[in-house]
Amino acid sequence: MFSITVRDHIMIAHSFQGDVFGPAQRLHGATFVVDATFRRTELDDDNIVVDMGLASTELRSVIGDLNYRNLDDHEEFKGTNTSTEFLAALIADRLAGRIHAGALGENARGIAQIAVTLHESHIAWASYERAV
Amino acid sequence: MFSITVRDHIMIAHSFQGDVFGPAQRLHGATFVVDATFRRTELDDDNIVVDMGLASTELRSVIGDLNYRNLDDHEEFKGTNTSTEFLAALIADRLAGRIHAGALGENARGIAQIAVTLHESHIAWASYERAV
Amino acid sequence: MFSITVRDHIMIAHSFQGDVFGPAQRLHGATFVVDATFRRTELDDDNIVVDMGLASTELRSVIGDLNYRNLDDHEEFKGTNTSTEFLAALIADRLAGRIHAGALGENARGIAQIAVTLHESHIAWASYERAV
Amino acid sequence: MFSITVRDHIMIAHSFQGDVFGPAQRLHGATFVVDATFRRTELDDDNIVVDMGLASTELRSVIGDLNYRNLDDHEEFKGTNTSTEFLAALIADRLAGRIHAGALGENARGIAQIAVTLHESHIAWASYERAV
Amino acid sequence: MFSITVRDHIMIAHSFQGDVFGPAQRLHGATFVVDATFRRTELDDDNIVVDMGLASTELRSVIGDLNYRNLDDHEEFKGTNTSTEFLAALIADRLAGRIHAGALGENARGIAQIAVTLHESHIAWASYERAV
Amino acid sequence: MFSITVRDHIMIAHSFQGDVFGPAQRLHGATFVVDATFRRTELDDDNIVVDMGLASTELRSVIGDLNYRNLDDHEEFKGTNTSTEFLAALIADRLAGRIHAGALGENARGIAQIAVTLHESHIAWASYERAV
Numbered sequence: 001m002f003s004i005t006v007r008d009h010i011m012i013a014h015s016f017q018g019d020v021f022g023p024a025q026r027l028h029g030a031t032f033v034v035d036a037t038f039r040r041t042e043l044d045d046d047n048i049v050v051d052m053g054l055a056s057t058e059l060r061s062v063i064g065d066l067n068y069r070n071l072d073d074h075e076e077f078k079g080t081n082t083s084t085e086f087l088a089a090l091i092a093d094r095l096a097g098r099i100h101a102g103a104l105g106e107n108a109r110g111i112a113q114i115a116v117t118l119h120e121s122h123i124a125w126a127s128y129e130r131a132v
Numbered sequence: 133m134f135s136i137t138v139r140d141h142i143m144i145a146h147s148f149q150g151d152v153f154g155p156a157q158r159l160h161g162a163t164f165v166v167d168a169t170f171r172r173t174e175l176d177d178d179n180i181v182v183d184m185g186l187a188s189t190e191l192r193s194v195i196g197d198l199n200y201r202n203l204d205d206h207e208e209f210k211g212t213n214t215s216t217e218f219l220a221a222l223i224a225d226r227l228a229g230r231i232h233a234g235a236l237g238e239n240a241r242g243i244a245q246i247a248v249t250l251h252e253s254h255i256a257w258a259s260y261e262r263a264v
Numbered sequence: 265m266f267s268i269t270v271r272d273h274i275m276i277a278h279s280f281q282g283d284v285f286g287p288a289q290r291l292h293g294a295t296f297v298v299d300a301t302f303r304r305t306e307l308d309d310d311n312i313v314v315d316m317g318l319a320s321t322e323l324r325s326v327i328g329d330l331n332y333r334n335l336d337d338h339e340e341f342k343g344t345n346t347s348t349e350f351l352a353a354l355i356a357d358r359l360a361g362r363i364h365a366g367a368l369g370e371n372a373r374g375i376a377q378i379a380v381t382l383h384e385s386h387i388a389w390a391s392y393e394r395a396v
Numbered sequence: 397m398f399s400i401t402v403r404d405h406i407m408i409a410h411s412f413q414g415d416v417f418g419p420a421q422r423l424h425g426a427t428f429v430v431d432a433t434f435r436r437t438e439l440d441d442d443n444i445v446v447d448m449g450l451a452s453t454e455l456r457s458v459i460g461d462l463n464y465r466n467l468d469d470h471e472e473f474k475g476t477n478t479s480t481e482f483l484a485a486l487i488a489d490r491l492a493g494r495i496h497a498g499a500l501g502e503n504a505r506g507i508a509q510i511a512v513t514l515h516e517s518h519i520a521w522a523s524y525e526r527a528v
Numbered sequence: 529m530f531s532i533t534v535r536d537h538i539m540i541a542h543s544f545q546g547d548v549f550g551p552a553q554r555l556h557g558a559t560f561v562v563d564a565t566f567r568r569t570e571l572d573d574d575n576i577v578v579d580m581g582l583a584s585t586e587l588r589s590v591i592g593d594l595n596y597r598n599l600d601d602h603e604e605f606k607g608t609n610t611s612t613e614f615l616a617a618l619i620a621d622r623l624a625g626r627i628h629a630g631a632l633g634e635n636a637r638g639i640a641q642i643a644v645t646l647h648e649s650h651i652a653w654a655s656y657e658r659a660v
Numbered sequence: 661m662f663s664i665t666v667r668d669h670i671m672i673a674h675s676f677q678g679d680v681f682g683p684a685q686r687l688h689g690a691t692f693v694v695d696a697t698f699r700r701t702e703l704d705d706d707n708i709v710v711d712m713g714l715a716s717t718e719l720r721s722v723i724g725d726l727n728y729r730n731l732d733d734h735e736e737f738k739g740t741n742t743s744t745e746f747l748a749a750l751i752a753d754r755l756a757g758r759i760h761a762g763a764l765g766e767n768a769r770g771i772a773q774i775a776v777t778l779h780e781s782h783i784a785w786a787s788y789e790r791a792v
Contacts (some may be wrong), residue, residue, distance in 0.1 A: 013277035029277035029293010145673035145689035161689010409541035425541035425557010
């Protein structure tokens with residue numbers, strides 16, 4: 001199995017609902033360093049998984065509406081805890097959609113899996129992986 | 133598959149038995165930066181894998197008796213090479229035990245896998261993963 | 265010149281005022297990984313700059329009221345851009361105050377300089393250094 | 397499953413063929429930080445996956461003919477895009493060959509999988525994993 | 529003293545002249561992760577050293593003609609060893625020129641020092657610092 | 661001012677004397693990731709501070725007698741707390757001695773300063789810098 005990973009980041013505000021979150025129930029924020037991994041069993045005709053430049057562009061595109069935002073104000077997230085895990089899945093799902101839409105090129109249709117990791121600090125991170 | 137990872141560290145002394153270890157047969161030591169990963173297929177009702185704060189607390193708890201110790205003096209490790217791989221498995225097993233005991237909360241019973249990585253330097257690390 | 269550095273982090277929300285900040289004028293957030301450095305010309309009687317454990321405890325103490333907060337709501341910061349640079353200086357000043365108050369021990373009075381670095385992402389950080 | 401990973405690096409020049417590569421079609425270069433991972437289900441008699449020192453020596457050996465080279469001049473790579481993904485697989489295949497040749501010791505024959513990751517920058521990396 | 533640092537990278541080919549360089553006399557390459565630091569004694573009216581976004585843009589601009597290039601082909605570098613140290617100084621000098629030209633804004637004229645670090649691998653880097 | 665830095669590491673056991681050290685009074689250990697920095701005002705005739713390969717070799721040489729050792733058994737350290745700060749200075753002094761002895765080459769006599777940083781974990785490190 002081959003993979004490539006590209007990294008970007010977002011800076012957001014949000015709050016959580018539920019006693020388990022303790023002080024994180026207050027409005028606070030996070031820098032999420034986002035790693036997006038694309039996996040496939042064979043390389044394409046150019047000997048790559050997918051063009052890293054294009055992968056970076058699409059990653060930036062799918063996280064653009066989150067960056068420099070208070071996620072509590074997003075209509076899409078009403079009543080949802082925008083946990084690190086949840087956001088990893090959201091970004092992975094969006095990237096899968098971009099592959100299906102052909103935004104990563106025809107060759108990218110050979111991508112079998114996506115994994116997204118969000119680092120919220122130097123001591124904590126969360127991931128989500130799924131089939132494409 | 134979802135996962136969260138939390139990081140801590142221990143500073144220990146130990147020695148190894150066996151020619152393969154060369155100079156590491158002498159009493160020496162290591163800082164092990166410990167990454168504990170918890171995986172499950174679906175998020176719980178709070179939209180998380182397990183509370184990161186609680187995961188950190190339990191990780192610290194299960195490595196507490198190793199920290200600032202000479203592992204050669206541990207009765208539990210007599211005749212055992214406390215290799216990085218071995219310690220990764222030991223910590224993973226202890227964390228699995230804590231989940232079974234309910235220490236990470238009722239929701240944590242949905243955790244399917246644990247992986248533990250011990251970084252012994254900037255150029256070497258070891259991991260162990262297992263079902264819960 | 266000797267120094268020791270200890271690392272911790274905070275997760276905050278805030279917004280900026282001024283056209284130069286572009287989208288960061290919106291309410292957003294950041295994880296700041298905080299490195300606090302203490303410098304002195306000679307080691308103390310224990311052969312250290314200051315106890316690292318005590319330094320960590322004091323660092324955690326002086327950043328405690330910022331963590332999991334919206335800095336826009338702090339009375340102390342009204343009308344102030346809580347930039348990464350500004351926060352580095354705030355934390356350094358607070359640490360200097362703790363040294364003067366004796367909180368880091370009598371030996372810590374030999375500390376000559378403090379430097380604080382706040383990493384806001386994997387590609388951007390800010391620092392402030394001052395005499396004690 | 398157990399694993400150990402060792403890290404080394406190479407500094408190479410190369411160019412790519414294909415419009416998808418944009419400016420990387422020009423002769424340029426890269427530092428590849430190389431992580432080689434060895435996995436097995438049970439530890440050997442010494443309580444390890446494979447000796448880390450020996451793993452490091454073999455990794456250095458199999459990347460030696462690439463280091464400080466222009467890969468475009470390698471007869472072996474004529475007409476081949478020496479992408480990060482391709483090089484990860486090349487190194488993994490060479491390591492598997494070394495295991496089969498007994499270079500990592502008799503115990504190393506228990507190694508089940510190899511994974512190789514090449515970091516080409518702080519924001520991009522590629523991996524390949526295979527059975528031994 | 530305050531500072532901010534922004535990070536980018538370039539991927540180049542080059543060779544060195546001189547016995548001291550050993551195998552690096554051959555055409556090879558490097559990824560240089562570039563950290564550009566700007567220092568000043570007081571913050572500007574917006575409470576910053578210089579806008580990080582603008583600093584990133586200017587850093588990218590001054591390294592643009594080096595990226596994806598064989599430095600041996602640059603007319604400017606004929607007969608010059610384009611060592612990591614040399615390139616750090618080149619980039620610092622270019623950034624100082626941009627400040628003097630007003631490209632980082634009027635407020636940036638208060639910047640007193642520039643430091644540039646180029647990481648050539650996980651185990652080696654070089655820096656240059658100068659007054660503005 | 662120019663500088664280059666090279667990185668290596670040692671794995672040692674030791675204990676401390678003094679109440680301030682708490683549990684670190686017990687025999688324990690550490691991996692120290694060692695960064696050695698060499699600074700000078702002008703580059704030499706090869707356009708470098710000092711050859712990085714030679715600097716790495718000398719760094720490895722001066723830390724060799726510490727690696728895989730219990731420092732409590734070193735005659736040289738009897739009655740001395742081998743703190744991270746102390747070891748940083750020890751290594752810096754040894755490197756200065758090597759420069760004076762000509763081991764880093766005649767050109768290396770232009771080196772003005774040495775700084776050594778020892779990282780004892782991902783959240784704590786210590787440095788020492790001195791004139792050559």
